[in-house]
Amino acid sequence: MSNTLRSCIVAGEGFTFLSLDASQIELRVLAILSRDPQMLEDLQTSDLHLATAIRMFGWTDDEDEMKSRRYKAKQGNFALVYEASEFKLAEMLECSVEEALEFMADHRAAYPVLYQWMDATKAKAKEDGYVQNMFGRIRPLPELYSGSWKQRENSEKEIVNTIVQGTAVDIVKLMMLYLRKIYPSEIRLVLQVHDEILFEVPDELMDTALEQSKELELAFSDYPCVAKTSKVYGEMV
Amino acid sequence: MRFIVNSPNLSREQAEELLRTPRDKVAIDIETISLVNTMPLGVAVAVDCDTGFYFFNPRDEMLREVVKQTPTILFHNAAFDVPLLCELGYEITNYEDTMLLAYSAGILEKSLADLSASILHRDCPSVTSQWKKKDQGNIAIDHVVMGGMCIIHACNTYALWDKLPKTQLYRDIDRPCIDLVMEMERCGLLIDQVMLTEVEQATVVKANQMELELKGELGNINLASPPQVVKALQAKGILGTRKTKGGADSVSEESLRPLNHPVANLLLDWRSKMKTLTTYIPFMRNVDYKGRIYTHFGYTNTGRWSSSRPNLQNLTRDGNFQDE
Numbered sequence: 001m002s003n004t005l006r007s008c009i010v011a012g013e014g015f016t017f018l019s020l021d022a023s024q025i026e027l028r029v030l031a032i033l034s035r036d037p038q039m040l041e042d043l044q045t046s047d048l049h050l051a052t053a054i055r056m057f058g059w060t061d062d063e064d065e066m067k068s069r070r071y072k073a074k075q076g077n078f079a080l081v082y083e084a085s086e087f088k089l090a091e092m093l094e095c096s097v098e099e100a101l102e103f104m105a106d107h108r109a110a111y112p113v114l115y116q117w118m119d120a121t122k123a124k125a126k127e128d129g130y131v132q133n134m135f136g137r138i139r140p141l142p143e144l145y146s147g148s149w150k151q152r153e154n155s156e157k158e159i160v161n162t163i164v165q166g167t168a169v170d171i172v173k174l175m176m177l178y179l180r181k182i183y184p185s186e187i188r189l190v191l192q193v194h195d196e197i198l199f200e201v202p203d204e205l206m207d208t209a210l211e212q213s214k215e216l217e218l219a220f221s222d223y224p225c226v227a228k229t230s231k232v233y234g235e236m237v
Numbered sequence: 238m239r240f241i242v243n244s245p246n247l248s249r250e251q252a253e254e255l256l257r258t259p260r261d262k263v264a265i266d267i268e269t270i271s272l273v274n275t276m277p278l279g280v281a282v283a284v285d286c287d288t289g290f291y292f293f294n295p296r297d298e299m300l301r302e303v304v305k306q307t308p309t310i311l312f313h314n315a316a317f318d319v320p321l322l323c324e325l326g327y328e329i330t331n332y333e334d335t336m337l338l339a340y341s342a343g344i345l346e347k348s349l350a351d352l353s354a355s356i357l358h359r360d361c362p363s364v365t366s367q368w369k370k371k372d373q374g375n376i377a378i379d380h381v382v383m384g385g386m387c388i389i390h391a392c393n394t395y396a397l398w399d400k401l402p403k404t405q406l407y408r409d410i411d412r413p414c415i416d417l418v419m420e421m422e423r424c425g426l427l428i429d430q431v432m433l434t435e436v437e438q439a440t441v442v443k444a445n446q447m448e449l450e451l452k453g454e455l456g457n458i459n460l461a462s463p464p465q466v467v468k469a470l471q472a473k474g475i476l477g478t479r480k481t482k483g484g485a486d487s488v489s490e491e492s493l494r495p496l497n498h499p500v501a502n503l504l505l506d507w508r509s510k511m512k513t514l515t516t517y518i519p520f521m522r523n524v525d526y527k528g529r530i531y532t533h534f535g536y537t538n539t540g541r542w543s544s545s546r547p548n549l550q551n552l553t554r555d556g557n558f559q560d561e
Contacts, residue, residue, distance in 0.1 A: 004436070005433075005436055005513065005517055005518075005521065007429075007432055007436070008428050008429050008430075008432045008433040008436060008521060009426050009427070009428060009429075010427050010428070010429045010432075011427065012427050087495075091494075091495055091497075130343065132343075133540065135406055135409075135410060136404065136405065136406050137341070137343070137406055137540050138342070138343025139343065139345070139538050139539065140343060140345065161539070162538070162539045165539045165540070165541065166539040166540035166541070169539065169540050169541045169542075170410055170540055173410050173414050173417075174409075174410065176414070176417050177410075177413050177414065177417065180416075180417060180420075188420070188424045189417055189420045189421055189424065190421060190424045190425070190426055191421060191426065191532075191549060192417075192421065192542060193544075193549070193550045194541060194550065200424065232429075233426075
């Protein structure tokens with residue numbers, strides 16, 4: 001048993017946790033909003049980060065080398081969502097700033113439409129002074145016009161992140177509302193951690209819950225969820 | 238005194254008649270002992286933007302009648318008030334929430350006071366202004382004064398509802414999600430206290446080892462004191478990447494992590510263990526009679542929910558709080 005605080009969170013007697021995780025939802029949202037054909041194609045594969053690695057660095061039969069390329073691609077994909085600077089990326093990849101800059105250029109070349117969309121989105125936000133996500137949720141960004149370059153820079157970083165993160169979480173909220181409607185009331189909603197929804201399910205209803213979660217997949221086909229169960233939150237499989 | 242009304246020209250009979258007149262909505266605000274102790278002390282009902290009543294007994298039969306006969310009840314932060322009223326036996330069939338209405342319209346101010354000022358251009362006095370000391374709660378203060386303030390809160394909630402746009406986002410997502418937030422806050426999570434003791438013991442041992450190791454490197458200093466840590470790190474040639482507002486070397490995570498220096502990393506890991514011991518474990522010990530803990534959800538600027546007291550979203554994602 002892993003010795004973590006999560007392992008101290010347990011389901012009540014006669015209950016089991018069911019976690020539904022909308023995996024890589026932010027990258028999916030980014031691909032859908034930008035309509036980047038390459039990223040949309042890569043999301044069709046079972047492993048987005050591997051697809052990115054092949055697109056950026058090519059394929060090799062050397063397993064270790066491929067693993068390392070996948071790891072780099074994964075860091076790059078996340079850096080993209082959070083708009084990490086070259087310095088942050090260098091820290092994440094444990095490489096020099098020059099190498100990080102080169103990596104960023106490669107990532108941009110792999111998904112050109114996506115970066116065009118990001119640039120256009122930023123330009124529009126600077127004109128409007130606010131951003132709006134897929135569901136019309138508005139976030140004013142007055143600091144885009146701040147006299148301080150640091151505040152302006154921080155605010156600019158919020159543009160794409162707010163749209164992508166906000167859209168993703170609104171989709172998760174719609175998923176929760178959908179599940180709440182179809183699940184019997186004995187199934188308790190107990191926690192939401194951004195992309196993950198956690199239910200406490202009476203043991204006799206677990207099969208029903210798993211079966212009904214397939215309906216979710218049909219209703220939200222662009223955003224697949226991974227279902228995991230366990231009596232202990234720290235041991236979901 | 239059963240209730241007060243903010244319209245002094247009304248006779249008692251006229252006030253009662255006004256209160257009993259059927260209407261499509263009223264706004265409600267509840268005064269509790271404090272934010273932590275949420276035992277209701279009194280309830281204000283606004284029947285329009287300017288007229289309200291404050292009941293000194295939250296179980297008052299007349300109040301119960303008003304709630305029962307009114308199709309829609311307006312609240313500012315319903316996730317706080319609705320469970321309290323349900324606990325008192327009220328049946329709330331339909332409610333709306335002005336905090337979420339503003340939120341879904343892209344207005345990021347959340348407090349009733351801020352929204353009253355910016356949207357209504359009205360005052361919204363805080364009951365905390367009556368407290369003689371911090372965290373006193375609504376104990377030993379003038380309840381007539383408090384009731385008057387509570388009426389203003391209810392009237393402003395009513396006025397906000399009339400003034401703010403009813404967006405599709407509110408109807409489709411933010412309003413229905415209040416029920417989900419209330420469900421999560423009500424259900425809570427069961428904590429295995431035996432396992433928690435094991436985690437606590439292992440963390441104490443690990444934190445002690447780290448402290449010894451750090452003192453071997455930095456000398457016998459107080460590791461929780463930033464000035465002492467800065468001095469000791471500087472003596473070893475370790476300089477943070479950021480400065481504090483006062484211009485000193487910062488020993489924050491953001492300042493030290495990029496150094497990837499073994500001593501700086503050890504210090505950060507020690508701090509993480511101490512955070513587990515002093516923040517997370519006490520929260521997880523603080524269970525109710527069912528053995529469960531209850532987090533509280535807030536609303537961030539992107540649309541995400543935040544979790545606090547304790548932050549279970551950080552706990553589950555941030556490896557720093559795990560003891561490998």
